[in-house]
């Protein structure tokens with residue numbers, strides 16, 4: 584995890600100490616900040632035996648493959664977040680989601696590292712989406728899950744989720 588603060592956000596002192604896991608404490612004013620694990624939700628959308636992947640337009644992982652998904656908003660369930668991200672990123676509505684599993688991930692955005700726990704869901708759709716969010720997504724691709732290589736995928740959590748999905752299909 585990268586260091587987030589050089590100065591105490593409360594009193595401005597340089598006495599901020601990081602425990603190298605998640606806790607920042609100020610030696611001067613006792614300000615404490617827990618950089619807790621953030622929750623994210625993503626969905627494997629199956630369409631005709633293949634899956635819908637996003638080619639990322641932004642860092643981190645620019646140009647690499649990802650699933651529709653993102654961080655939860657406050658007061659949101661993981662299912663609501665997964666559906667909202669699908670609606671925002673690939674412009675379709677999904678009714679039912681099946682929970683697959685959760686995987687840890689590290690997401691570095693503008694120099695700040697965030698530990699997340701990514702909850703992965705599965706849903707089947709009838710038609711390949713034709714629209715997408717052009718600020719976040721460079722391209723939508725439809726791939727046979729067996730043909731996706733790890734080094735094409737942006738995040739460790741997604742690599743692990745795709746591995747689980749392939750193993751479930753093989754049963």
Ligand SMILES: [Zn+2]
Pocket residue numbers: 591592593594595596609610611612613614
């Ligand atoms: Zn302080």
